[in-house]
Amino acid sequence: MNGPSIVTLTMNPALDVTADADEVVHTRKIRCRAERYDAGGGGVNVARFAHALGMPVQAVFTAGGATGSRVMDLVDAEGVHAVPVTIAGQTRESFTVNERVSARQYRFVLPGPALTPEEQQRCLDALRRAAVSARFVVASGSLPPGVPPDFYQRVADLCRETAALLILDTSGAGLRQVTGGVHLLKPSLRELRECVGRAVETECEQEAAARELIDRGVTGAVVVSLGAQGALLVTPDEAERFPAVPVATVSEVGAGDAMVAGITVALARDATWKQAVCYGIAAATAKLQTPGTAAFGRREVDAHFQDYVCAGRRCT
Template sequence: MQPIVTVTMNPSIDLSTAVDKVMPIHKLRCASALRDPGGGGINAARVIARLGGDVTAFYPVGGVTGQLLHKLVEEEGVRGLTYEVAHETRQSFTVDETGTGQQYRFVLPGPSFSDAEWQEALRLVADLPVASGYLVLSGSLPPGVPDGFYAEAAKRTAGRLKPVVDTSGAALRLALTHGVFLAKPNLRELRELTGQALEDDASRVAACRAVIAAGHAELLAVSLGEDGALLVGADAALRAVSPPVVASSAVGAGDSFVGALMWALAAGKPLDEAFRWAVAAGSAAVITPGTELCHKGDVERLYHQVVVQPL
């Protein structure tokens, strides 16, 4: 099992609750809140740990909420590697409206970083005591952190850690310009990257192959929501159909996908098997409430229901 390090520059404490109906002005009496550590890389690390992988989560902490975040991460069985920043770690909120089945997600921007703080983060990532393995760069970047942060992190760990990026916008484009082992855009992000409509699998695979041929990535995993996912390399293209599930919460499905995919690849599993585990984990996350992410038993059960076909 190769080691995995996740980097989360904009972590959060994720609160989730439920109410019969969301209304303005009125006080809304909510159900007891669930509280989980969050942020892209932290969520991926939680899944890797649940599946038995060797994972360390790197993230900044600030104030009382930062200390609570670190406690919650370690309670998940994840090794947390932290550093202090001046401002409070953010919180995010998910509210399930039980009367309609709708879900409302309120995402705060996160604390603003000084130049010294994000530069220190880069130094710490470059000095990670890991000789080989995977570096998962996941989630949004907080205010003050430049769009090229993930690209620079990949550059400074080149030759030791294979970079995996799961972000969007300029941060994704710049990371791809540097070159990564794997990127996980969703379909909207792939359309933005390529400027194409990408209405069918053939055009989507061709777009991924163009990104790969340009040297921007070795693998692209494209999430298609309820329609499953694609995994494309220079010599292989796989299409997965997600098993039918009753959705409870969409929170963390993509992070669960990434976590399971990296766990499987780090364990040396073949590409098609790793892809199957990833889709199973994403589906398993959808059936759990709030911000719980996927459960190992659900992932193992759904694994056998995922259909993977070559294209």
């Protein structure tokens, strides 16, 4: 296998703009400062974070207009192997405001440009070329306007044809239309509820819902991200809850993508499922301590992982 072990797909990337404001008040001009710009969108973030963890990765993503060019430049600047697919529309922006008076974070997300069927096919073609030499494909993020809800099932079928293992992190109709071919599904609690169409309040309900997706053949394993409550791993043979690590949070943006990156990198290094989830939590913890969607350092993630194991978490 000559290419990178991990390839990511982002159909709806974004230029992430983050800034501070004293207070967010309606109808007033909100004076912002300390702005920063990061390449964003689920798969782009996963690629950036996997690269920060020392793993070779290719990032396939759409790029259009001046915003798309800026995202491409930012990805290149971080040393990630970018595979941009040019589109006619303008790559979207996402805007996050950190309100200093309350320590709250406000996130404004645009829908993104509509993609034509021809642009969608070029994305699949680019993914196929990259996936033939990859061990894992991570498809992450929302589907933009114009893309049918069964698109990620087409990605799953492509991965089966190329023998790449698909890790999927998405929401809405794009998630509900997936019927099989996923190696690992990483829904949030809300997304898990949408998948099964019922409440999943208790841990038993969450485990039952995740196991239902496995039994239906949708996925081989499920990791449910639970925010401050950590994560739940469910495989055909086991289920285990993993607590989060309490830290002072700088920015929550991209923490879920960091978890996916950590899990995928660990699996690419032949870790067990439990070890991979522990490493994913360590990566998410490191991400919470960086501004905007800035990447972290591998040293910080490895330190969190060791602390997590030493604190009594069994990751074998």
